[in-house]
Structures are given as structure tokens and as C-alpha cells.
Amino acid sequence: MRFTTEQAVAWIKRANERIQENREYLTELDQAIGDGDHGINLARGFREAVTALDRGGLDDIGAVFNQTGMTLLSKVGGASGPLYGTAFIKMGGALKGRREIAFSDLAQAIDAAVEGIGMRGKAQPGDKTMLDLWEPFAGFIRGCEHGVDLKAFRDMCENELERIKQLQARRGRASFLGNRSIGHHDPGAVSSWYLFDTLCAILSESGGHDGDDH
Amino acid sequence: MEKVGIVLVSHSYELVRGLERLLRQLNPAVPLAIAGGTEEGEIGTSAYKIKEAIEQVMSRQGAVVLFDLGSALINAELAIEWLPEASRERVRIVDAPLVEGAYAAVVQSGLGGSLAEVAQTAQDAKQMGKL
Numbered sequence: 001m002r003f004t005t006e007q008a009v010a011w012i013k014r015a016n017e018r019i020q021e022n023r024e025y026l027t028e029l030d031q032a033i034g035d036g037d038h039g040i041n042l043a044r045g046f047r048e049a050v051t052a053l054d055r056g057g058l059d060d061i062g063a064v065f066n067q068t069g070m071t072l073l074s075k076v077g078g079a080s081g082p083l084y085g086t087a088f089i090k091m092g093g094a095l096k097g098r099r100e101i102a103f104s105d106l107a108q109a110i111d112a113a114v115e116g117i118g119m120r121g122k123a124q125p126g127d128k129t130m131l132d133l134w135e136p137f138a139g140f141i142r143g144c145e146h147g148v149d150l151k152a153f154r155d156m157c158e159n160e161l162e163r164i165k166q167l168q169a170r171r172g173r174a175s176f177l178g179n180r181s182i183g184h185h186d187p188g189a190v191s192s193w194y195l196f197d198t199l200c201a202i203l204s205e206s207g208g209h210d211g212d213d214h
Numbered sequence: 215m216e217k218v219g220i221v222l223v224s225h226s227y228e229l230v231r232g233l234e235r236l237l238r239q240l241n242p243a244v245p246l247a248i249a250g251g252t253e254e255g256e257i258g259t260s261a262y263k264i265k266e267a268i269e270q271v272m273s274r275q276g277a278v279v280l281f282d283l284g285s286a287l288i289n290a291e292l293a294i295e296w297l298p299e300a301s302r303e304r305v306r307i308v309d310a311p312l313v314e315g316a317y318a319a320v321v322q323s324g325l326g327g328s329l330a331e332v333a334q335t336a337q338d339a340k341q342m343g344k345l
Binding site: 037041044076078079121171172173 | 225251252253254256257258259260261262283284285288289291292
């Protein structure tokens with residue numbers, strides 16, 4: 001399995017569409033246990049990230065991710081700006097100058113993103129944050145060297161989101177709510193799911209061919 | 215004698231603008247800068263704005279950063295990482311209530327306190343009873 005610059009660009013664009021469609025829903029989730037700005041902030045950030053990509057001039061995956069991360073950093077006002085920004089900048093750093101990569105490289109880049117999110121947000125697994133979906137997703141991608149099984153991916157996400165829903169928030173604005181955060185979706189985990197879902201759809205469309213990996 | 219700079223970070227521009235006015239009245243000689251709201255002027259924080267604010271008040275004595283809520287901390291940490299290494303160690307993020315902490319910091323900086331003293335005084339404001 002290979003991943004190309006064109007696919008990286010297509011991913012950001014499709015993720016943007018999904019976030020725009022679900023802007024209100026993300027805001028509702030955040031109003032329940034946060035400060036109600038997640039949908040608006042992310043929608044603005046990803047819209048700007050796509051505008052920046054449309055200007056063109058980037059020909060490797062690292063540059064696409066790095067520019068996306070820098071845009072999210074500057075355009076998203078809440079905690080999700082520096083967290084998503086760091087995730088993409090870390091992926092960009094891991095894939096600098098690469099136009100086409102093997103799946104194992106993508107998995108490593110996602111590992112770097114997980115590490116960056118953990119460091120920047122000082123969250124631990126189980127704190128009910130986006131990290132609680134990024135970690136299992138990194139594990140899932142590591143096991144996908146011969147292709148992405150969309151159904152397995154979606155089952156994994158459904159289970160994980162349900163597990164995260166039952167956690168008590170220990171980081172961020174939701175932690176003020178104590179055990180009243182239990183039973184609510186974490187907005188950052190849900191928006192992360194949109195990102196992963198669009199990525200996996202793109203990966204599965206490219207077919208299971210292993211290219212020149214053999 | 216240079217004084218320790220003070221940076222006020224908030225999700226709201228109006229909030230830190232008001233606090234800035236209050237503190238300037240207290241002691242106009244203390245270097246004070248604010249970073250409130252996003253670059254578009256919405257509610258939120260911006261690492262870029264915070265970095266600029268730190269640079270405005272950074273003295274040889276250093277600067278302390280006070281903030282309102284969690285995600286401001288993430289952006290303040292990011293802003294400090296973007297500073298040159300020599301400046302980085304002269305900036306302290308303080309765990310303090312924004313209003314009382316900033317008030318205490320201005321008093322201590324105005325008295326010529328060191329970076330450690332200003333940071334400690336601001337942090338002590340957390341234990342101060344109001345009633």
C-alpha cells in the first residue's frame with residue numbers, strides 16, 4: 001500500500017467537508033461539556049487549511065501536513081488549534097520531502113502525531129480527550145500494511161467512541177464538570193473520528209494493491 | 215533598574231484590556247502587555263499573539279505570563295518554545311488567578327523584585343482569602 005501527496009491533499013479537503021457538515025453537531029457536543037467553540041473553531045481552521053492548499057505549490061506530503069498544521073495553529077482559537085496543529089506538524093516533520101510513502105511510514109507519522117498531542121496537551125490515556133481515539137487509531141493503522149478494512153475501522157471507532165463517552169474528563173474545560181462529563185461524547189474525539197474516517201475512505205479507495213513494495 | 219515584564223493572556227480581549235487599565239493605574243512603570251482573543255478578534259487564544267506580547271515586555275529581568283483558562287496555557291507554552299533559547303529561560307508561566315495574581319505581580323515587579331520573586335508573589339495570590 002502506498003500513500004501519495006495527492007491523497008494527502010484529498011484527505012485534508014474531504015476532512016474539511018466533513019467538519020463543515022458537522023459544525024453544528026460538534027458545537028452541540030462542546031456546549032454540553034466544554035466551551036461550545038469546537039465546531040466553529042475547527043470549521044474555520046480547516047476551511048483556511050484548504051484555502052492554503054488551493055494556492056498550490058506544495059509537492060510533498062510533509063509540506064502538505066506542515067502547512068495544514070501551521071494554519072490550524074494560527075486559525076483555531078481553542079485548545080484544538082495547538083493540538084491538531086501539533087499533530088499535523090509532527091506528521092509533516094516525519095514525512096518531510098516525501099512524495100509517496102509506504103503504509104508503514106504513514107503509521108510512523110501517526111505515532112509521531114500521537115506523541116505530539118500527548119506532550120502538548122499533557123493528557124494521559126483515559127483522560128477523555130482526542131488522544132483516547134488517536135492512540136487506538138495509530139494501532140489500527142500499524143496493522144494495515146496490506147490495505148484498510150473499512151468495516152473493521154468503523155467498528156473499532158464505534159467501540160472506542162462509546163468507551164470514551166463513558167469516561168470522566170480529567171483534562172480541559174470538561175474536567176470542571178467532574179462525573180457529569182460521563183455519558184457525553186468528547187468533541188475532540190468525535191472530530192478526530194471525522195479525520196480518520198475520511199483518511200480510511202481514501203486509503204480503501206486506492207485499492208489493496210501493494211505497488212512496488214514487493 | 216529594569217523591571218520584570220508581565221503578560222496577561224485571556225480568551226477575551228476585553229477581559230485583559232480591562233485588567234490592563236486597572237493595573238496601569240496601579241503602577242504605570244511596570245512593563246505590561248496583553249494577548250486576548252484570536253487573531254480574528256474572536257474568543258480564544260493565539261500563540262502568535264502571546265509570543266508578540268512576551269517580546270514587547272521582555273527585559274533582562276525576564277517576564278511572567280498569567281492566563282485565564284486551560285487552552286491559553288497550551289498556546290502560552292507554544293509561544294515560549296518559539297522564543298530564542300536565551301529568552302526562553304527568562305519567561306515563567308505562573309499558576310495564579312488572573313486578576314489577583316496579576317495585581318500581586320505588578321506590585322512586586324514595581325518594587326524591583328526578581329523574576330523568581332514576582333512569579334512567587336503571583337502564585338501566592340492563589341492562597342489569599344477574599345473573605
